[in-house]
Amino acid sequence: MNLGRAAERLGITEERLQGLQETLIKRSSWPEPRLLRFEKTASGIEAGTVIFENGEIVYGYQKIRRALMLGPAIKRHFSGIVAVEEKMNGHNVRVTSVDGSIIALTRGGFICPYSTEVAKRLLPEAIFEEQPDLVLCGEMVGPENPYVPKDIYPTDTIDFYLFDLSRKNCKSTLGVHRTHEFAREHGIKAAALLGEFRAENAYEPVTRMVRRLGRQGREGVVMKDPENRRPPMKYTSSESNCNDLRVAFRYYNDYALDFFLSRAVREGFQSLEWRESEEERRARAKRLGESILLPMVETIQKKQSGENIVQRVQIRVKSLQTAREFEYHLRRSGMKAIFDQPEPEDDGYLVRITRLIMSTNDKTQALLEGEMW
Amino acid sequence: MNLGRAAERLGITEERLQGLQETLIKRSSWPEPRLLRFEKTASGIEAGTVIFENGEIVYGYQKIRRALMLGPAIKRHFSGIVAVEEKMNGHNVRVTSVDGSIIALTRGGFICPYSTEVAKRLLPEAIFEEQPDLVLCGEMVGPENPYVPKDIYPTDTIDFYLFDLSRKNCKSTLGVHRTHEFAREHGIKAAALLGEFRAENAYEPVTRMVRRLGRQGREGVVMKDPENRRPPMKYTSSESNCNDLRVAFRYYNDYALDFFLSRAVREGFQSLEWRESEEERRARAKRLGESILLPMVETIQKKQSGENIVQRVQIRVKSLQTAREFEYHLRRSGMKAIFDQPEPEDDGYLVRITRLIMSTNDKTQALLEGEMW
Numbered sequence: 001m002n003l004g005r006a007a008e009r010l011g012i013t014e015e016r017l018q019g020l021q022e023t024l025i026k027r028s029s030w031p032e033p034r035l036l037r038f039e040k041t042a043s044g045i046e047a048g049t050v051i052f053e054n055g056e057i058v059y060g061y062q063k064i065r066r067a068l069m070l071g072p073a074i075k076r077h078f079s080g081i082v083a084v085e086e087k088m089n090g091h092n093v094r095v096t097s098v099d100g101s102i103i104a105l106t107r108g109g110f111i112c113p114y115s116t117e118v119a120k121r122l123l124p125e126a127i128f129e130e131q132p133d134l135v136l137c138g139e140m141v142g143p144e145n146p147y148v149p150k151d152i153y154p155t156d157t158i159d160f161y162l163f164d165l166s167r168k169n170c171k172s173t174l175g176v177h178r179t180h181e182f183a184r185e186h187g188i189k190a191a192a193l194l195g196e197f198r199a200e201n202a203y204e205p206v207t208r209m210v211r212r213l214g215r216q217g218r219e220g221v222v223m224k225d226p227e228n229r230r231p232p233m234k235y236t237s238s239e240s241n242c243n244d245l246r247v248a249f250r251y252y253n254d255y256a257l258d259f260f261l262s263r264a265v266r267e268g269f270q271s272l273e274w275r276e277s278e279e280e281r282r283a284r285a286k287r288l289g290e291s292i293l294l295p296m297v298e299t300i301q302k303k304q305s306g307e308n309i310v311q312r313v314q315i316r317v318k319s320l321q322t323a324r325e326f327e328y329h330l331r332r333s334g335m336k337a338i339f340d341q342p343e344p345e346d347d348g349y350l351v352r353i354t355r356l357i358m359s360t361n362d363k364t365q366a367l368l369e370g371e372m373w
Numbered sequence: 374m375n376l377g378r379a380a381e382r383l384g385i386t387e388e389r390l391q392g393l394q395e396t397l398i399k400r401s402s403w404p405e406p407r408l409l410r411f412e413k414t415a416s417g418i419e420a421g422t423v424i425f426e427n428g429e430i431v432y433g434y435q436k437i438r439r440a441l442m443l444g445p446a447i448k449r450h451f452s453g454i455v456a457v458e459e460k461m462n463g464h465n466v467r468v469t470s471v472d473g474s475i476i477a478l479t480r481g482g483f484i485c486p487y488s489t490e491v492a493k494r495l496l497p498e499a500i501f502e503e504q505p506d507l508v509l510c511g512e513m514v515g516p517e518n519p520y521v522p523k524d525i526y527p528t529d530t531i532d533f534y535l536f537d538l539s540r541k542n543c544k545s546t547l548g549v550h551r552t553h554e555f556a557r558e559h560g561i562k563a564a565a566l567l568g569e570f571r572a573e574n575a576y577e578p579v580t581r582m583v584r585r586l587g588r589q590g591r592e593g594v595v596m597k598d599p600e601n602r603r604p605p606m607k608y609t610s611s612e613s614n615c616n617d618l619r620v621a622f623r624y625y626n627d628y629a630l631d632f633f634l635s636r637a638v639r640e641g642f643q644s645l646e647w648r649e650s651e652e653e654r655r656a657r658a659k660r661l662g663e664s665i666l667l668p669m670v671e672t673i674q675k676k677q678s679g680e681n682i683v684q685r686v687q688i689r690v691k692s693l694q695t696a697r698e699f700e701y702h703l704r705r706s707g708m709k710a711i712f713d714q715p716e717p718e719d720d721g722y723l724v725r726i727t728r729l730i731m732s733t734n735d736k737t738q739a740l741l742e743g744e745m746w
Binding site: 065304 | 438439442447625629634635642644660670746
């Protein structure tokens with residue numbers, strides 16, 4: 001690998017890059033092509049940034065910060081126009097081609113074999129033949145997203161929604177308008193562009209959108225400066241916060257601690273900002289409480305009746321190779337999962353996957369037997 | 374200090390004790406008498422254990438573990454008789470006398486000047502004249518407990534409830550019966566002994582007690598083996614769990630994360646074990662949700678209207694010296710507090726204290742101004 005060239009592109013010295021390689025940069029040699037991943041942000045280079053063996057760089061997708069008081073946050077953060085896009089609820093991938101072959105990178109900079117197969121199926125190959133340095137940033141969503149299965153989108157399997165465009169070796173993105181234009185030109189789905197507003201007037205319409213999205217079980221919005229002068233900002237619906245909590249508390253000993261506080265605090269600020277009546281606020285509290293208590297009790301009941309605490313998901317693949325590789329990919333990401341025998345279907349295979357939620361499973365069993373906390 | 378003698382009493386080598394002194398054992402030279410504190414449990418010696426300059430040792434009070442599924446936990450943990458005491462909600466102190474003078478040690482092994490003054494006022498001096506090696510373990514409770522102010526006990530100020538007896542240089546305690554006998558003999562209040570049951574029959578009556586205590590806003594119970602063969606075990610009411618959450622979410626950025634998960638999980642197991650109806654379970658969820666959302670919204674509102682997020686408590690002291698010393702004690706414990714000018718009263722002074730809840734205060738302000746999470 002030509003580290004000198006990569007360092008130059010990254011804007012750091014080769015020595016610095018060498019030094020990072022022993023700490024924050026990890027090597028990944030599978031699946032091909034081999035690459036170096038930034039496991040954490042370093043020297044101003046975003047986590048998830050990848051250096052391929054041929055020296056090409058795909059930068060990590062920026063972490064989007066979250067508003068808690070939407071009105072003041074819009075005013076503080078933006079000036080001029082704010083473009084509002086739907087925030088899709090799935091997993092973030094960057095799709096690009098390396099040496100002529102399409103790959104999908106996870107947030108952390110791994111090549112995900114399943115996402116790669118999906119991207120190859122959904123995206124016209126011509127895109128990368130014409131522009132081999134293009135990076136498509138988007139969300140994989142749907143019921144057959146094995147990370148975040150969701151039934152709320154118009155797909156029975158999994159779909160890709162573009163939300164940003166970038167180029168290899170280039171930190172910046174091409175902006176809202178160019179992204180949506182590109183999606184139209186190439187017949188690719190994109191996260192819905194819900195409107196554009198002057199920053200000082202945006203609070204009311206954005207709030208209406210978030211309420212409506214919430215009623216539909218959707219996640220929320222990402223607000224962007226069409227001229228890319230300011231980084232984007234996100235804001236989510238109460239329903240989405242509570243959905244997250246429901247998942248977190250179903251697997252309370254694995255996820256609840258990370259998830260909980262921030263989501264509860266979001267509810268507090270939203271209730272205040274929306275000037276809820278006593279009655280509305282109590283309804284929100286009830287929703288919040290139920291998202292915590294009910295899934296947790298269900299989990300304990302399940303364990304009490306002898307079932308294991310697992311999460312069942314499924315994927316559909318064209319080749320058995322993808323299924324096998326995805327199994328390996330989950331394992332290296334630290335997930336414990338059992339893959340059923342693939343079931344042949346018209347054009348490929350359905351693979352049911354059982355994710356083991358070990359900590360909650362074992363802890364619940366122990367507590368039910370009278371062990372102490 | 375005679376370290377050799379202390380080490381012998383602790384059952385460890387002098388070298389080991391020397392070694393710990395540089396890591397887990399801290400020196401405290403104020404207020405008199407000077408002492409060494411075990412900041413963490415080490416070599417089987419409980420955190421909070423104190424070695425005085427004269428070589429006398431007061432062991433740390435054991436951490437009492439908590440049942441989540443009460444029925445199975447009682448059966449698994451106890452055999453024979455279980456004595457049930459009310460768990461008081463305040464702060465744990467160990468009162469003893471060193472070189473003829475009474476002191477109150479906090480859980481962590483500091484001498485608390487305020488608790489010491491209270492102990493001197495409430496406990497007959499004769500106790501320690503007759504038995505200078507006695508250690509009274511108890512809870513300081515009431516509205517003028519500056520750590521955990523509570524209005525639910527029959528005192529307008531602060532009171533001491535004995536719940537265990539021990540001796541200097543001795544790890545074990547004297548047991549439930551001896552403790553209550555001692556309290557009666559010396560006219561000292563003790564945590565109520567609510568009953569004794571055979572382990573296999575204890576679940577039903579203990580549950581009834583916990584429900585009743587809950588309705589009274591009380592915390593819960595501690596179950597003890599009267600023959601001291603097994604360590605005690607605690608179990609708390611839903612009301613107490615929710616009260617804790619209310620405090621935690623009022624100061625959400627300072628306390629909520631530590632507090633939350635364990636309390637939510639307690640609610641889940643209790644709801645299951647009590648075989649609640651759909652309706653009861655939803656009522657519990659509502660209570661849980663309200664304990665989280667409402668105090669948090671109140672805090673944000675308060676800050677929005679320009680108030681600072683603080684906690685106001687008060688103490689009553691006989692001597693101004695105690696107030697000054699308590700101020701220093703809070704500061705060394707890492708608490709930020711402003712002491713008002715003491716107000717003279719019949720027999721001493723009323724001192725109002727404003728505890729600054731810095732992190733919640735500053736974070737709320739920033740978020741209200743539109744800063745992102």
